[in-house]
Amino acid sequence: MTTTILPALAAMPAHAWGPGYGPGWFILIPIFWILLIGFFIFFSRRMYWRHRIQGDPTSAEGVLRERYARGEIDETEYRQRLEVLRANRK
Template identity: 65%
Template sequence: MNTALILSALPAHYGHGPGWFILIPIFWILLIGLIIFAARRRHWQQAPAGAESVLRERYARGEIDETEYRQRLEVLRTKLK
């Protein structure tokens, strides 16, 4: 069959050139990826703080001094080994 005859039978939106059909799957892949990323990020933010992060926060607030911070950090790290 003649290609021009086949193309003339198609609706007008098919004649705008190749490549447009790939945008829809890319859009959905990006949207689903964004949803997964947002859900994981939210989960990470709700995770309980570890002992080292609590210790860092206490040091940052001035509740403990540097020597006490370093001593406690060393104890935490030796217990984890």
Template identity: 55%
Template sequence: MLSTSALLAATTAHTVAHAGHWGHGGFGWWFIFPLFWIALIVLFIVGRRRGQRTEHRQAAEGVLRERYARGEIDETEFRQRLEVLHAAQRR
């Protein structure tokens, strides 16, 4: 039968041996999973916003083309406003 000191020494050795497995309080690999999901959510939000901007720009160009087709604005004004829309898109 093991004495109390031998049992304590065996338990301590077992605990020390397994502490290296978890990095003894270090990060390990567990932090990658939350970072992956955060990055995925951020990419989804950025993609949605970019898509919404494209839709707004296309709608604005459509209104501008309709006004030109109805004769409300001339070709010079149409091209100037179209250039302004494209310049805003590049920013």
């Protein structure tokens, strides 16, 4: 399709596109929209991935993770409780 459009656009007089514009400027608008949609998809997937990795902070594992991070429990207690939580989930 573009092979049939481009010769026709090249044959048009330059004043049809406005002063100083060539027939290739029309490609900028689709590129803009493709980039905008691409950025939206990239950042939404990144936020989804980050949420999956970090988990829900209000869940039992999230609370346990926070307690371990604050130093309220040590590593062995954290691992034991995490094992119990994951065993009960099945």
